[in-house]
Amino acid sequence: MTGPAATWEARADLVVVGSGVAGMTAALEARDLGLRVLVVTKDDADAGSTRWAQGGIAVVLEDGHEPGDSVDRHVADTLAAAGGLADPAAVGSILADGPAAVAALRRRGAVFDPAEGVGAAGALALTREGGHTAFRVVHAGGDATGAEVERALLAAASSAGSSAGPVAMLTGHVAVEVVRAGGDRGPVGGLWVLDDTGRLGLLRAPAVLLATGGYGQLFASTTNPDTATGDGVALALRAGAVAADLEFVQFHPTVLYTGPGARGRRPLVTEAVRGHGAVLVDSAGHRVMAGEHPLEDLAPRDVVSAAVTRRLAATGTRCVYLDATALPGFARRFPTVFAACSAIGVDPAADPIPVSPAAHYCCGGVVTDVDGRTGVAGLYAAGEVARSGLHGANRLASNSLLEGLVVGRRAARAVAGELTGPRRLPAAVDAVLLGGWAPADRDLVQRAMSRGAAIGRDGAGLAAASDAIEAATAPAPGLSRAVVEDTAMTLLAQAVLAAAGTRTESRGCHVRTDFPRTDDTYQRSSLLVGCSGGALTVRGAADEQTQGVA
Known part of the structure; x- marks a missing residue:
C-alpha cells in the first residue's frame, strides 16, 4: 500500500514503540544515558498489557530469598517449563540480572508488598506460582503488580527531576512501517506513524525499539487488552527481521468465566491464588489436577490448561471451578480478582470461582539476543514482542515482567553503545x-x-x-x-x-x-x-x- 507523503517529521536517537514495562524501562535508561528518546503508543500511555499483570515478578533477591533458593534453581525451573526450547545461556543471563533490574525499578519508585511477621522488617513478601519450586515471586497491591510497575515507570518518565527532563511521549499514534536506509537492505532510518485522523508522520531515528506486547487479540477470548494485535512482530517481519516460536501461544488456565460467548479481554484469576492453596475442581467437585502432574495445581500452565480442556470435553461443560473458599483474607490479598468475581455475583470466600482457559502470553516473537538486538541493524525488540530465548515452548509464571525490566535496560545500553558517532539518515x-x-x-x-x-x-x-x-x-x-x-x-x-x-x-x-x-x-x-x-x-x-x- 502506498501512503501519502508525511505531513510532519521529527528526529530522535531512539524511538520506542510501546509504553509497557519493557518500553518504558528502555526509555528511562536511554534518557539517563543522554539519548534523545521518543516513546510512541497507540492509545494513552497506560493502555497496554503491563497494567493487567497480576501475579508479580519472579526474582531471587540477593538479600531476601527463601532459604535454599538460588538463581540456578530459578534457571532450572524455567528450563523445566520451557519444553526443551529455551536457550540455557539466555535464561541464565537474564535471570542473573533480575535482582539488579528489580532494585533499579524500586529506585524509580515502585513499591512492593512487605513481608509480615517477626523478623520480616525490610523484607518483601514472596509467593509461589505454577512451575516454581520456591517462593520467589514479589508482588504489589496483592494482585496488582503490573499496575504498580506501570505507575512507577510512567511517573518516572513524566518527572522533571531528571537532568534530561521528562521522556517525550507521542500518544494516539500507531506505528505503520520501519524505515530502512537504502531500501530494504540498510540499517534502520526511522519509523512511519499514523494518528487517528489519518495524518502520516515520519520519525527519523537510527534506532527503533519494538516493545508492543503480544498478539492475544488473534483469539476471540484473551486476557490481553485491545491493543495486543501483534503490531511489533508484523513490523519486524516486514522490515526483514526473523521471528521464531510463534506457534507457542500460552493459554492461561484460570481466566474468569463470564458466560457463553464472552469475547475480547476477560479477567485473569492470578496463578498466585493456586499458589496460596486453591484447587481446581470440575462441576461434580472432583479434583482436576489430581494425578496429572507431580505439582498438581501448581504444574506449569501448559499442563494445567491442557488438563482443564480435557476435563471440559469429558464433562461437556464450559468451565471448571477454582475453589479458594478455604483461603483466609481473600479480598485483602487478591483485591483485583475479588472485584472481578464480585462483578458477576461470585464471592470467592463462599463460592468456587468459575474459570476456563483463554489466550494469554505469546512465548515466541522477534528473534533477539539478550540485549534486544534483532538481525536488522538499528532494530531492537524487548518484552513479549521478542523471542529472547527465555521462554521456549512455555513461559514460567511471572518471568515476563522480569524479562521486560532486564532486556529493556540492556537494549537501551546497547543502543547507547552503538550510537557513538554520527549516523546518516536517508534523505528520501x-x-x-x-x-x-x-x-x-x-x-x-x-x-x-x-x-x-x-x-x-x-x-x-x-x-x-x-x-x-x-x-x-x-x-x-x-x-x-x-x-x-x-x-x-x-x-x-x-x-x-x-x-x-x-x-x-x-x-x-x-x-x-x-x-x-x-x-x-x-x-x-x-x-x-x-x-x-x-x-x-x-x-x-x-x-x-x-x-x-x-
Whole structure:
C-alpha cells in the first residue's frame, strides 16, 4: 500500500514503540544515558498489557530469598517449563540480572508488598506460582503488580527531576512501517506513524525499539487488552527481521468465566491464588489436577490448561471451578480478582470461582539476543514482542515482567553503545507501506483462530483456519489504525498457523491432537524468514527445507 507523503517529521536517537514495562524501562535508561528518546503508543500511555499483570515478578533477591533458593534453581525451573526450547545461556543471563533490574525499578519508585511477621522488617513478601519450586515471586497491591510497575515507570518518565527532563511521549499514534536506509537492505532510518485522523508522520531515528506486547487479540477470548494485535512482530517481519516460536501461544488456565460467548479481554484469576492453596475442581467437585502432574495445581500452565480442556470435553461443560473458599483474607490479598468475581455475583470466600482457559502470553516473537538486538541493524525488540530465548515452548509464571525490566535496560545500553558517532539518515524515504500485506476481517480472524489454533490443534483445523483467513483477505481502501492493526493480525495469524502446521508434535503450549507425542527431532525453534510481497517463508523445525506460505 502506498501512503501519502508525511505531513510532519521529527528526529530522535531512539524511538520506542510501546509504553509497557519493557518500553518504558528502555526509555528511562536511554534518557539517563543522554539519548534523545521518543516513546510512541497507540492509545494513552497506560493502555497496554503491563497494567493487567497480576501475579508479580519472579526474582531471587540477593538479600531476601527463601532459604535454599538460588538463581540456578530459578534457571532450572524455567528450563523445566520451557519444553526443551529455551536457550540455557539466555535464561541464565537474564535471570542473573533480575535482582539488579528489580532494585533499579524500586529506585524509580515502585513499591512492593512487605513481608509480615517477626523478623520480616525490610523484607518483601514472596509467593509461589505454577512451575516454581520456591517462593520467589514479589508482588504489589496483592494482585496488582503490573499496575504498580506501570505507575512507577510512567511517573518516572513524566518527572522533571531528571537532568534530561521528562521522556517525550507521542500518544494516539500507531506505528505503520520501519524505515530502512537504502531500501530494504540498510540499517534502520526511522519509523512511519499514523494518528487517528489519518495524518502520516515520519520519525527519523537510527534506532527503533519494538516493545508492543503480544498478539492475544488473534483469539476471540484473551486476557490481553485491545491493543495486543501483534503490531511489533508484523513490523519486524516486514522490515526483514526473523521471528521464531510463534506457534507457542500460552493459554492461561484460570481466566474468569463470564458466560457463553464472552469475547475480547476477560479477567485473569492470578496463578498466585493456586499458589496460596486453591484447587481446581470440575462441576461434580472432583479434583482436576489430581494425578496429572507431580505439582498438581501448581504444574506449569501448559499442563494445567491442557488438563482443564480435557476435563471440559469429558464433562461437556464450559468451565471448571477454582475453589479458594478455604483461603483466609481473600479480598485483602487478591483485591483485583475479588472485584472481578464480585462483578458477576461470585464471592470467592463462599463460592468456587468459575474459570476456563483463554489466550494469554505469546512465548515466541522477534528473534533477539539478550540485549534486544534483532538481525536488522538499528532494530531492537524487548518484552513479549521478542523471542529472547527465555521462554521456549512455555513461559514460567511471572518471568515476563522480569524479562521486560532486564532486556529493556540492556537494549537501551546497547543502543547507547552503538550510537557513538554520527549516523546518516536517508534523505528520501519510500512511502510504500504495509509491505504488500492486506487485512482480513478481524472478527473472522478471531473466530478462525479460536476454532483452529487454540488448545488441541490438528492439521485439518489449522489448514481450514488458514484457508478461511486467506479467502477473506482483501486490499484495504485506505490507511487507518484499524487497517494497520488488522493487517498485522492477518499476517500474524497466517504466521502462527504456518508454524503450528509445520511443528507436527506436541510440545509445551503447542498441543497437536493428531501428533500427541513430543518428538525429539523437533527440539529446536521454527523460524519464519522473509516477509515480502504478501508471503512468508517458513523453515521447518524438523528439517532444513524451506517452503513458501502464501
